[in-house]
Amino acid sequence: MAVSFTLEKECPGTGARAGILHTPHGDVPTPVFMPVGTQATVKGMSPGELQSIGARIILSNTYHLYLRPGHELIRAAGGLHKFMNWDGAILTDSGGFQVFSLGAMRRIKEEGVTFRSHIDGSEHTLTPEKVIEIQEALGADIIMAFDECAPYPADRDYIKDSLARTTRWAERCRAAHRKRDQALFAIIQGGMYPDLRRESARQLLALDFPGYAVGGLSVGEPADLMYEMLEATVPLLPRDKPRYLMGVGTVDHLAEGVARGIDMFDCVLPTRIARNGMVMTRHGYLTVRNRPFADDFRPLEEDCGCYVCRNYTRAYIRHLIKANEILGLRLTTYHNLHLIASFMAGIRESIINGSFPELYRELKARFGRGKED
Amino acid sequence: MAVSFTLEKECPGTGARAGILHTPHGDVPTPVFMPVGTQATVKGMSPGELQSIGARIILSNTYHLYLRPGHELIRAAGGLHKFMNWDGAILTDSGGFQVFSLGAMRRIKEEGVTFRSHIDGSEHTLTPEKVIEIQEALGADIIMAFDECAPYPADRDYIKDSLARTTRWAERCRAAHRKRDQALFAIIQGGMYPDLRRESARQLLALDFPGYAVGGLSVGEPADLMYEMLEATVPLLPRDKPRYLMGVGTVDHLAEGVARGIDMFDCVLPTRIARNGMVMTRHGYLTVRNRPFADDFRPLEEDCGCYVCRNYTRAYIRHLIKANEILGLRLTTYHNLHLIASFMAGIRESIINGSFPELYRELKARFGRGKED
Numbered sequence: 090m091a092v093s094f095t096l097e098k099e100c101p102g103t104g105a106r107a108g109i110l111h112t113p114h115g116d117v118p119t120p121v122f123m124p125v126g127t128q129a130t131v132k133g134m135s136p137g138e139l140q141s142i143g144a145r146i147i148l149s150n151t152y153h154l155y156l157r158p159g160h161e162l163i164r165a166a167g168g169l170h171k172f173m174n175w176d177g178a179i180l181t182d183s184g185g186f187q188v189f190s191l192g193a194m195r196r197i198k199e200e201g202v203t204f205r206s207h208i209d210g211s212e213h214t215l216t217p218e219k220v221i222e223i224q225e226a227l228g229a230d231i232i233m234a235f236d237e238c239a240p241y242p243a244d245r246d247y248i249k250d251s252l253a254r255t256t257r258w259a260e261r262c263r264a265a266h267r268k269r270d271q272a273l274f275a276i277i278q279g280g281m282y283p284d285l286r287r288e289s290a291r292q293l294l295a296l297d298f299p300g301y302a303v304g305g306l307s308v309g310e311p312a313d314l315m316y317e318m319l320e321a322t323v324p325l326l327p328r329d330k331p332r333y334l335m336g337v338g339t340v341d342h343l344a345e346g347v348a349r350g351i352d353m354f355d356c357v358l359p360t361r362i363a364r365n366g367m368v369m370t371r372h373g374y375l376t377v378r379n380r381p382f383a384d385d386f387r388p389l390e391e392d393c394g395c396y397v398c399r400n401y402t403r404a405y406i407r408h409l410i411k412a413n414e415i416l417g418l419r420l421t422t423y424h425n426l427h428l429i430a431s432f433m434a435g436i437r438e439s440i441i442n443g444s445f446p447e448l449y450r451e452l453k454a455r456f457g458r459g460k461e462d
Numbered sequence: 463m464a465v466s467f468t469l470e471k472e473c474p475g476t477g478a479r480a481g482i483l484h485t486p487h488g489d490v491p492t493p494v495f496m497p498v499g500t501q502a503t504v505k506g507m508s509p510g511e512l513q514s515i516g517a518r519i520i521l522s523n524t525y526h527l528y529l530r531p532g533h534e535l536i537r538a539a540g541g542l543h544k545f546m547n548w549d550g551a552i553l554t555d556s557g558g559f560q561v562f563s564l565g566a567m568r569r570i571k572e573e574g575v576t577f578r579s580h581i582d583g584s585e586h587t588l589t590p591e592k593v594i595e596i597q598e599a600l601g602a603d604i605i606m607a608f609d610e611c612a613p614y615p616a617d618r619d620y621i622k623d624s625l626a627r628t629t630r631w632a633e634r635c636r637a638a639h640r641k642r643d644q645a646l647f648a649i650i651q652g653g654m655y656p657d658l659r660r661e662s663a664r665q666l667l668a669l670d671f672p673g674y675a676v677g678g679l680s681v682g683e684p685a686d687l688m689y690e691m692l693e694a695t696v697p698l699l700p701r702d703k704p705r706y707l708m709g710v711g712t713v714d715h716l717a718e719g720v721a722r723g724i725d726m727f728d729c730v731l732p733t734r735i736a737r738n739g740m741v742m743t744r745h746g747y748l749t750v751r752n753r754p755f756a757d758d759f760r761p762l763e764e765d766c767g768c769y770v771c772r773n774y775t776r777a778y779i780r781h782l783i784k785a786n787e788i789l790g791l792r793l794t795t796y797h798n799l800h801l802i803a804s805f806m807a808g809i810r811e812s813i814i815n816g817s818f819p820e821l822y823r824e825l826k827a828r829f830g831r832g833k834e835d
Binding site for chain 1: 501502503505506507508509530531535538539545546547756757759773774775777778780781782784785787788789790791792
């Protein structure tokens with residue numbers, strides 16, 4: 090198999106692990122945060138800028154690319170890597186999350202999901218087989234099984250049926266999948282019920298996928314509930330396979346996820362808030378578009394060495410954002426993704442040199458919340 | 463004086479010249495096209511990207527920066543170069559063109575112009591002295607005298623009064639200007655009347671400015687009329703001083719301006735049309751957002767060696783533009799500015815090696831119009 094995982098180090102005091110995800114498009118040190126490139130571009134960033142913040146893997150979206158420009162076009166272009174000029178690794182999600190987010194615009198059956206496009210209202214059906222066909226055309230290094238991302242809150246009976254269907258869909262995805270240089274990961278569901286999380290994990294583990302995602306979290310539930318679900322799920326997963334927590338991208342959730350054994354993360358938050366003039370720092374959020382920063386000639390973050398913080402002031406970036414200038418959101422996006430990348434690199438380093446428990450304690454004190462030791 | 467001009471070569475068969483504009487922020491080979499950074503940023507481009515296309519000088523706008531973020535803020539930031547992280551040369555216009563473009567929202571008196579802000583409707587008055595104060599605070603290498611950019615068409619009496627006022631304002635600008643490391647250029651007006659163009663030039667030449675702009679052209683008149691006005695004006699200008707044609711930025715107008723002795727140009731067109739999904743090529747315009755390019759895997763311009771054309775296809779760029787992705791307009795903007803920069807570099811090279819008349823003939827044949835030899 091062209092995608093594999095090497096476990097390099099496990100933290101004795103916590104669940105944290107450092108590893109390397111080997112892909113046809115290079116090695117990815119883990120734990121890793123994957124910037125989100127929904128429509129075959131990480132909003133505001135060029136591929137070169139992604140490389141310069143150390144990104145080795147990005148995520149793109151099956152649902153969006155299927156609707157526009159269409160997977161056959163991307164196949165004709167030579168695949169997603171070539172289409173978007175990105176030489177690093179790519180993971181495509183299955184579209185499950187997006188389709189289920191459409192709410193009243195979709196109908197779920199055993200065969201698949203029928204929905205209306207958010208672009209033009211046209212009707213489409215995604216089935217497990219179709220989702221694999223699309224992802225094979227896109228050609229990402231890692232592809233995801235079609236799942237139902239159940240709403241929160243949802244009652245137990247609904248979740249029980251839903252996770253069983255997700256398992257049947259995962260099996261159909263595996264049966265349909267032919268492309269040998271792609272790894273197909275399954276997605277564990279189970280809502281906010283620890284026993285159903287375990288049940289979903291058990292069912293999918295029996296099918297022996299090369300990697301497992303935990304889905305249906307970070308959907309509005311309290312953070313402690315998310316951590317509880319991770320604790321119910323992750324210990325069941327094999328040590329030698331990568332684990333991916335979907336939709337998580339704040340520094341506190343990332344640290345807590347790592348401490349519970351997660352290797353991979355993705356989230357639109359760092360790039361989305363950047364476009365609204367909000368930046369992430371090691372000391373919290375800073376809404377640089379606000380008035381107090383109008384004449385603040387300090388960098389976004391004083392102890393940050395990124396391209397943005399070395400060259401631009403809060404006053405300039407605020408001006409750009411107020412004036413609706415593209416460079417403004419380019420700079421905030423770059424800073425946020427750099428921050429997350431260097432935060433994750435620091436965590437990885439600490440796992441390898443044995444200081445993660447200390448770092449984790451410091452981070453928790455700083456965040457002022459999280460699991461007690 | 464910290465800004466000076468060296469004339470390197472004159473084309474015997476045409477009015478074309480090659481020179482070097484020496485500024486406190488580096489030498490600028492001429493003829494040159496200056497990308498427009500209205501609000502202290504060239505829309506969509508980073509300073510590093512501007513350098514990579516060979517830009518040595520950019521233009522920024524007094525009117526816009528006075529209103530937002532305010533010239534005192536930029537002074538406090540250490541000047542415009544530092545504020546926007548641009549080490550190359552900067553020219554600021556005087557705000558004359560913008561203020562007069564406000565139409566019914568402004569009143570002209572001998573003292574100056576009172577107008578309402580396009581941002582919040584607040585009332586402001588720009589006088590020659592105020593315009594110099596603002597431009598000194600911004601700290602550009604080259605600043606422009608406050609002028610009236612008269613409407614087109616306009617009757618002869620109006621233009622006659624207007625150009626005389628522009629001369630009086632230029633004199634007041636010169637009297638107010640104190641900053642020795644900035645060059646103050648005057649702007650020749652005169653509408654579409656050759657004798658009034660000559661009259662404006664004579665009045666301003668008597669005041670002995672270090673450089674002269676031709677303003678009030680490219681305002682909707684036929685191209686031949688613009689060329690006629692240049693022919694009436696440029697021969698009166700001293701050989702040893704730079705000449706700047708304001709608001710011109712299509713390849714045919716650039717070539718025709720150079721052939722008539724112009725050294726400097728600026729225009730929002732290359733960047734503005736880029737944001738609408740239209741790119742410039744040596745063979746004409748290409749509206750890459752249009753349907754026929756959906757599955758066109760060629761570069762924007764097949765014989766172009768720019769970063770964009772080496773790495774991206776029309777199909778990808780069209781996808782980005784249709785999906786409202788920022789990278790789309792970044793790529794079209796980069797290509798257009800690269801095209802103009804390399805077009806001007808080729809013209810300069812041909813002037814130096816004596817082949818400009820030949821190149822000019824070829825270009826005119828390609829454009830299918832322009833002055834006959």
